[in-house]
Amino acid sequence: MKTINKLSSYKELSSTVADIVEEQITKHPLSKLVLPTGSTPLGMYEELVNKKLDWSTVITFNLDAYLMNITHPQSYQSYMKKNLFDRTNIYPNHSHFPFRPFSAFEDKIVGSMGIDLCILGIGTNGHIAFNEPGSSFDSRTRVVHLDEQTIKDNSRFFGSVDDVPTQAITMGLGTIMDSKKIVLMANGVNKLNILNVAMNGEVTEDVPASILQRHDNVEVFYCD
Ligand code: GLP
Numbered sequence: 001m002k003t004i005n006k007l008s009s010y011k012e013l014s015s016t017v018a019d020i021v022e023e024q025i026t027k028h029p030l031s032k033l034v035l036p037t038g039s040t041p042l043g044m045y046e047e048l049v050n051k052k053l054d055w056s057t058v059i060t061f062n063l064d065a066y067l068m069n070i071t072h073p074q075s076y077q078s079y080m081k082k083n084l085f086d087r088t089n090i091y092p093n094h095s096h097f098p099f100r101p102f103s104a105f106e107d108k109i110v111g112s113m114g115i116d117l118c119i120l121g122i123g124t125n126g127h128i129a130f131n132e133p134g135s136s137f138d139s140r141t142r143v144v145h146l147d148e149q150t151i152k153d154n155s156r157f158f159g160s161v162d163d164v165p166t167q168a169i170t171m172g173l174g175t176i177m178d179s180k181k182i183v184l185m186a187n188g189v190n191k192l193n194i195l196n197v198a199m200n201g202e203v204t205e206d207v208p209a210s211i212l213q214r215h216d217n218v219e220v221f222y223c224d
Contacts, residue, residue: 002199002212002213002215002218002219002220003218003219003220004199004220004222005219005220005221005222006222006223006224007221007222007223008223009223010043010187010223011043012223013040013043013044013185013187013221013222013223014041014042014043014044014046014047015043015044015047016221017041017044017119017183017185017221018044018047018048018051020117020183020219021033021044021048021117021119022048022051022053024116024117025053025054025055025058026053028116029054029056029057029058030057030058030059031058031059031116031117032058032059032060032061032109032112032113032114032115032116032117033058033059033060033061033115033116033117033118033119034060034061034062034063034115034117034118034119034120034171034176034179035060035061035062035063035080035084035119036062036063036119036120036121036129036185037062037063037064037076037079037080037121038121039187040121040185040186040187041119041121041185042083044119044185045083045084046083048084048088049083049084049087049088053088054089055088055089055090055094056089056090056091058090058094059094059095059096059112060090060094060095060096061095061096061097061098061108061109061115061171062076062080062095062096062097062098063118063120063128063129063130063170063171063176064076064098064129064130064168064169064170064171065077065097065098065168065169066165066167066168067143067165067167067168067169068165070097074157074158076097077097080095096108097169098141098169098170098171099169102140102141102142102169105141106140106141106175109175109178114178114179114180115178115179115180116179116180116181117179117180117181117182117183118176118179118181118182118183119183119185120176120182120183120184120185120209121184121185121186122184122186122191122194122195122198122209123147123149123150123153123194124149124153124190124191124194125147125149125150125194126194126197126198126206126207126208126209126210127147127150127208127209128173128176128184128208128209128212129170129171129176130144130146130150130168130169130170131144131170131171131172131173131176131208132144132145132146132147132150132208133147133205133206133207133208134205134206135172135173135205135208136172136173136174136205137173137174137177137205137211138172138173138174139172139173139174139175140171140172140174140175141169141170141171141172141175142169142170142172143167143168143169144167144168144169144170145166145167146164146165146166146167146168151164151166173208173211177211177212177214177215179215180217181217181218181219182212182215182217182218182219183218183219183220183221184209184212184218184219184220184221185221185222186220186221186222186223187222187223188223188224189224191222192222192224194207194209195209195220195222197210198210198212198213199212199213199220
């Protein structure tokens, strides 16, 4: 089942998804979550930190990571430490970024009984995690080359386009689709068109997020 919900503000988007995460980990303290990065989830992380939840038994997997020095301020590892991990009681060895060998990372997810809740953003070219247009719907965790559009979009976090890493490790579309529940967040008018194409258009590898139409437990929340 797919539901699409328009919210009135970024604040409401953030608090709505934070409430879903809260409900998940309060009802199921042993939850396994997949977490996103980017500008969209920042408000959600702020809300979650303010809720002062017990993360001590929660396990997290991040969707993706640039291939770069993980201590760089723009690495996704730094982002997660700054916005969530260092501000909650999550155990450092309970939070995982995609690692090599990728089969071991995939096994870790399967071995932890799978993902209960996966939170996603969407790129302006329809990517989810770093699965760029053309990614196979069966793809698993792997190294990818970033799209020109993604590098341009993400250059706002770096000094210039030339400073944006060109490669990343990402969970695959198949890996994401194995999650029991998926929540997609989108913020801003620049996401409306691709969101519409992904949710109501043809299901095609040219629009990676369109695969979500085939998942039976997806909720989409957006604001413009
Ligand atoms: C990056 C991440 C994606 C994220 C996207 C959108 O490319 N790899 O997981 O969904 O950015 O980011 P933003 O929320 O900043 O628009």
